[in-house]
Amino acid sequence: MDKSITVLGLGSGDPDQLTLGNWRKLKSAAHVFVRTEHHPMMTLLREEGIAYTSFDSLYEQHDDFLEVYRAITDQLIVLAGEQGPIVYAVPGHPMVAESTVQQLRQRCGEAGIALHITGGESFLDQAFTRLGFDPIEGFQLLDSSGMSSSWLQPQLHTVIGQVYDTFTASDVKLVLMELYPDDYEVVVGHALGVQGEEQILHVPLYELDRVEGYGNLSLIWVPRSDDEQLRNRTFARLHEIVGILRSPEGCPWDQEQTHQSIRKNLIEETYEVLETIDDDDPIHMQEELGDLLLQVMLHSQMEEEVGTFTVYDVIQTLNEKLLFRHPHVFGDQSAGDASEALKNWEQMKAEEKQRKGLDQSAVSVLDGVPRDLPGLMKAYKLQKKAAKVGFDWEDLNGVYSKIEEEFAELKQAVANGDSHDERIGELGDLLFAVVNAARFIDADPEEALARTNRKFTSRFHYIEDQLRINGKSFDQTDLLEMEKWWQAAKHR
Structure with a gap:
């Protein structure tokens, strides 16, 4: 027995657009199945006495379209075998927005079913x-289901199908x-090319x-x-602009920059x-995040120019890591909860190191803390890493004692007239001990100091x-008067 399925397209809906070859196949077929009866061509089939069976009942039996299409494919394979x-007739062209045909292409070979696909006018022809519009100007076809803004390219004509x-x-x-x-003008097309039913809005x-x-x-x-405002909302345009700035025809200042020359800009923008x-x-x-992003783009562009990596490699690496x-x-x-999520994160970081072939015996607990972090932040991160392996104070009282000890040593170094380097060392020890206190009360020392800096600035502005x-000016006042205004500022 010939086990085969011939898939043909019924066209966009106008009977005059049905191909002669497909019409002959429909008339001569012993068994005709259609994905759905909700198509203008069904009227012609009934008028011509062509018997068919539709799969519309399956739409009622399943929760989503994927399950419907899988069920249709299952039945077609069984029917072809029996x-x-x-x-099998489908709306439009079998290879345009027709999931069941794609599934048949994947499964018929394994099932021993011969699959033949003939064309048909798709809704794109009528569009x-x-x-x-001419698709050669630039064109993309999107499925309304699961659309993402990342797919959109304003310089291309965009047709969105399956808007049910x-x-x-x-x-x-x-x-x-x-x-x-x-208020951007878009066009809705209903039953394009079907006489008496077409609407273009x-x-x-x-x-x-609301249509x-x-x-x-x-x-x-x-x-x-080609509206510049639309293009300027895309990442591709940003990549293009940075490339132009660094090109021979670009900006002389941007052309001269190196990683080192703009290194400080990355810190300042942060x-x-x-x-x-x-x-x-x-x-x-919003503006400052853009300035920070520019630094990422510039550093990536410099590497793209020498062929090391591009910003898209940066994005890929980040996505894969996430x-x-x-x-x-x-x-x-x-x-x-967040604690379990963090545990997963750390576990996967460790697995990454193993995959990269890093010698775990040579890895330090303190690895991963950037060398050039601000001092308070770096101290905080070093202490947290050490604490994870048990190198830590038992409680806050031990931290208090350490702060008092380091403070006493600083005072002693100053009183003894120790060298400048020795006094700096004692001051650093004191600050490091204070960071321990911040960690024990679950406070970020950088944030704590930033708050105090803002508080100081506000109160000093009040004195001014x-x-x-x-x-008056500062030359015309004294510390006693400034202290009076300082205390007043605290109670504003």
């Missing part, structure tokens, strides 16, 4: 004709709004889910645009971001304001 050659209902249109609208302005993006008539033959077209966080200033935070170190999110592990109000 009934011999069958014809190009009825909407009037208003809820789907609403999801598409929200994704598009991440890149396009709310031009609407602003924010009204996309009526969404169904199996609906699509959304987002016309391409602290400017921290300042906006401390000030709870999202407007300036996926690997979060097995409780992207893998089969679980984490009920009072002096100005009283028509």
